[in-house]
Amino acid sequence: MTDIEIFRFLQNWGLISSFRHCPDCNERSTNLQCNTGRDPFFRCSKSSFRRQRLSVFKNSIFEQSKIPISKMLKLLYNFCCRRSVADSAEILELTKKTVIEVYKIFRTAIFQFVERKSERLGGNGIVIHFDETLITHRHGLA
Numbered sequence: 001m002t003d004i005e006i007f008r009f010l011q012n013w014g015l016i017s018s019f020r021h022c023p024d025c026n027e028r029s030t031n032l033q034c035n036t037g038r039d040p041f042f043r044c045s046k047s048s049f050r051r052q053r054l055s056v057f058k059n060s061i062f063e064q065s066k067i068p069i070s071k072m073l074k075l076l077y078n079f080c081c082r083r084s085v086a087d088s089a090e091i092l093e094l095t096k097k098t099v100i101e102v103y104k105i106f107r108t109a110i111f112q113f114v115e116r117k118s119e120r121l122g123g124n125g126i127v128i129h130f131d132e133t134l135i136t137h138r139h140g141l142a
Helices: 003-012 069-080 085-092 096-117
Strands: 041-043 053-055
Touching: 003 069, 069 085, 069 096, 085 096
Parallel strands: none
Antiparallel strands: 041 053
16 A cells, blocks of 8 residues: 555544644645655645644654554554554564553553443443443553
């Protein structure tokens, strides 16, 4: 997959925005541009003061990362497949520390999504019972 195909894929799944608002003129920009060796960006065509370059990663799980998007997508796949930090680090030639940090970002994003989208369980006359589950953290793994 080329970078632009990866970005279109991420947009189709809602992982990155398909538009941005220009901070100068507040116009909605959908003009996705890609230069070789750089991440695609939105360019505002109306802002005459500065032709703003607007990051496609703004407000996404990829915003804080300096890893190439192709590796981030592979890392996301590994995370979803519950692949260990050590395996992901070895396969993608990243440090364990980097993989741990990115996995934390993914977990935080999932937590925030569940918090926003969860519905209240139960109601009048309805009792919900949960079984106890032992959850542990193995040393050295995220």
